[in-house]
Amino acid sequence: MSTVAAMVVEALARLGVKTVWGVVGDALNPLTDAIRTHGGIEWIGVRHEEVAAFAAGAQAQLTGTLGVCAGTVGPGSIHLLNGLYDAKKSHAPLLAICGQVPSGEIGSDFFQEVNNDVIFADVALFAHTVTSVAQMPYLLEQAVNAALAGRGVAVLSIPGDIGGAELPKEAIPRFVDVAAPLAPHPQVLGTIAKELNEARRITMLVGAGARDARELVLEVAGKLASPMVLTLKAKEGLEEANEFQVGQAGLIGNPAAAHALERCEVLLMVGTDFPYRDSYPSGKTVIQIDAAGAHIGRRTAVDVGVVGDAGLTLAGLLPLLETKTDQTHVLDARTRYQAWTKRHLSLADPAHDSHLTGRVRAIADNPGHAIRPEAVAAAIDRLADGDAIFTSDTGMSTVWLARYVTMRGTRRLLGSYNLGSMANAMPQALGASALERTRQVVAFCGDGGLSMLMGDLLTAVAYGLPVKLVVFNNGRLGMVKLEQEQAGLPEFGTVLANPDLAAVGRACGLHGIRVEDPGALEAAISEALAHQGPVLLDVVTNPDEVSIPPDTKIGQALGYASARLKETRAHRSGA
Template structure:
């Protein structure tokens, strides 16, 4: 029995196990959305902005180890997908984007809304093609999907609006058989790496998301080498819990002094499944061994002495077999003082952070003095909000976070224990990702708790898709760090010695906006209200927006602050005070 182009595509998505397709309807997509309408088990989620649809699809791909799918209609609809697709590409998330196009006969005529999709998506997609004949199915769709899954990237299939209802002569269903290859580095490289590891005295691991599936093996290696384990943000999930006696948190601008010291004090660094991009945070003149499945990642951040191209788990097991040093406690085992010192520093730092996160901190002597300097309006400390959410949230909650200060507070105060999962725009660094990623995560499992750490700037950028949460009754908990600022930009300006400029946001009462949209809104303006409000937000069925007025002058001290940063901050504050006496106020002051 002949099937239409739209039916072949939609049936194939169902066979793949796709459960939702995100997008905005439009004329070029009508055959496809009509086929979705009549397909059991495959849900169309109509978003208010295609960018949100792409973020949602990317979140599903990252959480479900499956294909995320989004759609954008001809011209502007496809253009709007672009930012979310770039985030998927840089997150190595397999996503299929189906883009509408003008009728075949009008291609190349500068027709109304015509955009050259193949040119538009060339940089972001590992596969992009325009369907020009029904006979190209199902082979073109199979290639698109296999490429997205096999290369962990974005595939874009463009479908002209007049092709969707045409019949495909080949009646066979699409077939997507694909198995994951496990690769191993060459034996001489493993042997050389083991010799260097055996000969090191102070070894530190830098562990990334690529090592998450090999947790047991990585912990065994850390124990064997007596090595502290510095985590990238994306490795919090999988390695950050109280059963891991080796981890010392993150490095970089959002990191802590213990992690920075563990890297600096080492004579050898072992990088496992990470492409941590910030070169300034790598120590120089160290022996470096790097393990990665992608050879192009090796050595592009820091010079590498031994490159091990292969699956992290398989490579670590090979290293364990080649190491001469015996396990801990055996004769000849490695000295553990480097590990002990790093862990001691980390626990001291965590104790200090816990004091800052105490909602009653500002009522003590030190807190009152501190408030007089940096929190004269007595706004809620963002540390207290993040720490309280950590205590209240479920042990299997999915967290998303907006780029900026919301991610800083999550990284420092929310622990990825139990089955908790974490998604953010941690490679692209986009604004406005937390809420739509939470939307996709919640669609994947409506019974699993999903918590979005939203910046006020990020939330307001795609505010319309709050209605999508309401329409589909998705019980996401939106925690808004409402500091009336683009907080990370403010901090960057001040550290460079510049006065704050252009960062002030004239926000509405977000809780009232949520109420007007049919979503429960809760607003917190004082620390004394915080605990009750957070617990009420998490106990309330359905979607909830918790709008917390947080301190805009809160400073997230970097892991290794420099004299230049401190001096720049002081100069900026002087400039801000002088400007406040001479200039008209910015909006919102």
């Protein structure tokens, strides 16, 4: 005989689940006690359930297998929602086990009762409540199978009285194997090849769906003499030693990528659902290859859509392609990209503001000679391990990572790049670190993001998770500040009254380092990365650093200038 909770834990352990994240209490007590007695799964108790969902989602993305988090009755489960939405939009297989009021009280407006099936209906592929022991293990099978096959979220709610109840017979769950990749129809490949062979200038837009097909992507780019614009998530696996890539498009991108998109005749999209419509060029022939048919044409009008795995599609396409001899398009894009990169690397020099051009620029944007965030990101790139895992908060932290950190070696990259949530970097770093505590994990944290879920600094200490939390402490919600200024508005509501964050880290048991002097930056980063336990590196950075989008409109530039003038006047008047 076994209890429902013990069966769930044993089934998850057999599937390969190593960690469950959550906050203990009432309806979850049978589950957490089963984890305690089983011994094959680690329970990590967080201070806020949102952290649990982000951490479990990070593990799912890194491993490709099921992540698991848990929240108890009512508020405990509701707190999971933001992290679950991030998993949904990141296509991460995630199981959330939620507590529910005693089965006999369901529907009576009992203390803390909420309708989990309704609450999670939008975020989950599967959301059901177990109402009798006889439904198990079938509902568990359906939940896990939905998450794995659909690469998304499943929510299984279990009342405490059912979790602790005995199963009448031995229950052996059966979980599906992940579906085999889909190959495209040969006739469609012929249509694509004809379009590509007839075009003079082709630009590739390549996303995370093509990361496992690196060599095929490079071979296609070589045959087509095509510059390659990478989405942020495609940096991992496709950035290093890629003589065709020209960086990113969109807000975090660069002019060379925008130019490569605008100059092409044919845009070949491979494994990407890049969401920013304004960044797509108009008047081009567009070919899109995506494993999900629902993604075809939902961002820009597509002339030829191919539903299929990126690797299988490109492998079938390659023999049909003619090698282009005119390299003008790709060389022009690469020359522009290299020139832009060289200009931006100068900002990453800690001594930038002591040089003549730096002193002139600093008069306008860094009169206090604070540390430039570019220097922080570039130094971390130089000093971090070749197999480090990076996470980044949404906002300016992601901009600096995108522009200055290269995904060389076996580095990995995580962020809330589809949902765009604040406060994700630290929880995702915790999840990554729990997978392999000896592997270096570096989180690019905004000061606003870190402080939102700062209580879980304690989780890093309690469970020995040696994360390196680098805080870009500019005392601002930096991306919001930029948005306001581009609209011609002076910044408002963005200033953060931060404490000494390194001191907060030390109070929580982390190794806390604070650096304000550009000359001390590299030594501080070296110290942080070398420390064996969790570290909070509090870097006071320039709040007025400007990250100009690659295709800035005249109105945005005028708006920024107008906003800065208003801010200067307000500062001088003491307003």
